[in-house]
Amino acid sequence: MTEQLAVANPVWVLDAMCLIHFGRAERLDVLRDLLVGKECWTTQVVLEELHQGAVTHPELTDVDTGDWLKVAQLDTLEEIRLFALWVSRIGSGERDRGEASVFAFAELRSATAITDDQEAVRVARTYGLDVHGSIWLLAGFCRDGKVTEPAAGNLVDALRATGLRLPCTGAEFSSYARQHGLL
Amino acid sequence: MLANNATGLTVGRSAHEAVWLPLPSAMCDYRTMSDGVEWTDVGERMREGRLAAGLTQEELGAKAGLDRTMIAKIESGNRRIDAMELIRLSSALQVPVDFLLRSSPLVLPRRASVVTEDTDTEVARESGRLDVALVAWLHEVQQLVELGVLQPMPLLKAVEPVDSQTAARELALWVREQLGLGRKAIDSLVELCERAGQYVLVTDVPGEGASVVDSDVAVAVVSLQGDPGRRRATAAHELGHLVIGDEYSSDLGVHASRAAREALLDAFAAELLLPSQVLTEERGTSEAISRDQLIGLAARYRTSWSLAIRQAAHAGVLGGQARRDWGGSTPTRSEFMEAVGWAPQPDLEAIRVPPRYAHAVMEAWRRGALTATRAVELMHGQISAADLPTDAEADVEP
Numbered sequence: 001m002t003e004q005l006a007v008a009n010p011v012w013v014l015d016a017m018c019l020i021h022f023g024r025a026e027r028l029d030v031l032r033d034l035l036v037g038k039e040c041w042t043t044q045v046v047l048e049e050l051h052q053g054a055v056t057h058p059e060l061t062d063v064d065t066g067d068w069l070k071v072a073q074l075d076t077l078e079e080i081r082l083f084a085l086w087v088s089r090i091g092s093g094e095r096d097r098g099e100a101s102v103f104a105f106a107e108l109r110s111a112t113a114i115t116d117d118q119e120a121v122r123v124a125r126t127y128g129l130d131v132h133g134s135i136w137l138l139a140g141f142c143r144d145g146k147v148t149e150p151a152a153g154n155l156v157d158a159l160r161a162t163g164l165r166l167p168c169t170g171a172e173f174s175s176y177a178r179q180h181g182l183l
Numbered sequence: 184m185l186a187n188n189a190t191g192l193t194v195g196r197s198a199h200e201a202v203w204l205p206l207p208s209a210m211c212d213y214r215t216m217s218d219g220v221e222w223t224d225v226g227e228r229m230r231e232g233r234l235a236a237g238l239t240q241e242e243l244g245a246k247a248g249l250d251r252t253m254i255a256k257i258e259s260g261n262r263r264i265d266a267m268e269l270i271r272l273s274s275a276l277q278v279p280v281d282f283l284l285r286s287s288p289l290v291l292p293r294r295a296s297v298v299t300e301d302t303d304t305e306v307a308r309e310s311g312r313l314d315v316a317l318v319a320w321l322h323e324v325q326q327l328v329e330l331g332v333l334q335p336m337p338l339l340k341a342v343e344p345v346d347s348q349t350a351a352r353e354l355a356l357w358v359r360e361q362l363g364l365g366r367k368a369i370d371s372l373v374e375l376c377e378r379a380g381q382y383v384l385v386t387d388v389p390g391e392g393a394s395v396v397d398s399d400v401a402v403a404v405v406s407l408q409g410d411p412g413r414r415r416a417t418a419a420h421e422l423g424h425l426v427i428g429d430e431y432s433s434d435l436g437v438h439a440s441r442a443a444r445e446a447l448l449d450a451f452a453a454e455l456l457l458p459s460q461v462l463t464e465e466r467g468t469s470e471a472i473s474r475d476q477l478i479g480l481a482a483r484y485r486t487s488w489s490l491a492i493r494q495a496a497h498a499g500v501l502g503g504q505a506r507r508d509w510g511g512s513t514p515t516r517s518e519f520m521e522a523v524g525w526a527p528q529p530d531l532e533a534i535r536v537p538p539r540y541a542h543a544v545m546e547a548w549r550r551g552a553l554t555a556t557r558a559v560e561l562m563h564g565q566i567s568a569a570d571l572p573t574d575a576e577a578d579v580e581p
Contacts, residue, residue: 044266073265074265076263077284079266080266084269088281088557089553089554091554093556096557118579121579123552123554125551126551177581180581
């Protein structure tokens with residue numbers, strides 16, 4: 001497992017769920033710092049979803065102001081066809097479309113998609129995509145020495161406090177990550 | 184748009200719509216040239232969708248947050264759209280996001296006329312909206328076929344050309360025989376059509392029905408609008424399009440009027456739903472069938488009252504006076520319910536999608552090829568998310 005992680009694709013593409021909950025937990029700056037040195041993307045469709053959410057959560061307006069996150073437009077025929085294909089697998093609701101755009105980009109760029117929607121993860125993996133959630137992301141930061149395990153556990157609790165469904169609590173983070181070969 | 188020419192089977196575009204729009208010189212690099220041809224197709228589909236929705240370019244622009252000139256450029260293939268614009272445009276047109284990105288299939292002839300800017304009437308728009316629903320439904324069935332969870336049933340097609348109402352009625356009886364139905368009442372028309380190879384969707388879109396065969400997949404949409412008997416007649420009529428197929432259009436040819444062609448299909452539908460022989464047997468040794476007997480048959484065979492009267496007249500079990508008198512006095516719901524012992528008779532309302540299709544959706548979801556959200560979308564209201572088991576998310580690796 002550790003060997004697989006070591007050769008994991010260096011391009012990441014983030015779904016709205018990850019960004020929204022780091023934003024609501026007021027930890028977007030932490031996420032940005034942790035992602036320094038990574039090629040990190042999201043999509044215009046996800047940003048639109050965030051802008052809708054920013055009406056009730058103004059902290060989300062910060063998401064697209066930095067240069068740490070590149071934004072994929074998906075504007076060639078190949079790109080929008082792939083996007084439409086993923087919509088036909090994931091769904092056509094607003095959140096589904098964001099995920100579909102992330103998976104389309106991940107497929108085009110052989111990138112790793114990041115989302116905490118378990119149902120979407122299950123489907124994306126069926127089609128061979130490399131896709132993981134926030135726990136996998138945080139465990140990676142721990143391995144890289146960018147954050148300590150207790151600090152990652154605190155982030156897990158902060159994210160859960162915003163309503164994000166994660167498979168473990170902050171206290172369980174280290175054992176859960178080891179159990180799944182992430183640490 | 185997806186339409187019928189004089190001979191019936193079509194590739195569906197009027198000469199007006201097929202005008203080729205040249206690419207501007209500014210787009211003549213290799214990539215935009217190859218893209219440009221396809222962007223022109225996207226533009227054409229958008230124009231078809233806009234006309235079906237009854238919107239002007241300005242109105243579509245206002246709904247999608249784009250300037251009218253942008254809409255004009257997209258329609259002429261001179262401007263690309265990105266994923267976000269695709270979402271806004273398809274949402275404004277009330278079509279699935281892939282609608283603008285896929286080519287039109289061949290469409291069998293139907294009752295309504297074709298919508299273009301020159302024939303922009305409510306009837307044409309209704310027809311256009313049904314076409315949109317039909318194409319979207321075709322794509323959904325094809326998605327399940329491509330996923331390997333749905334095996335298209337062999338298409339039931341007439342062996343001999345059908346060139347008269349008598350031949351159409353004989354064909355309906357042949358279909359009954361092929362499907363092992365004999366003279367029995369059709370319980371679920373959706374299921375019957377599926378066994379004949381045609382996947383029927385009952386849609387909220389106003390109108391009557393539409394059908395298409397694309398390669399080895401045949402689909403039809405039937406509007407929920409109207410009474411249940413009418414819906415069944417529409418579904419049977421669309422099945423007639425499939426079964427009669429090309430032979431019917433080539434035999435009647437360009438000289439056959441639309442009315443003659445529709446009458447032929449209506450004869451097929453009526454005989455399929457309520458065989459003449461059933462009426463003569465019901466009459467027994469009496470000179471004519473009684474009103475109560477006919478109510479009983481209409482209730483059991485679930486036809487509209489007018490279809491039952493027409494069939495009774497055709498079978499020669501109804502006097503001319505009775506036809507006039509009964510036609511003006513449709514039985515009440517309680518009379519129909521009394522005739523079937525007050526047993527509920529759901530069809531083409533509670534059942535929106537065919538059974539094998541529904542099973543294929545569930546199978547695709549179980550295999551992880553679709554999310555629950557998408558599975559519910561594909562079931563068209565037949566189930567909600569709460570109806571799905573909840574254990575599919577278990578054991579997803581982080």
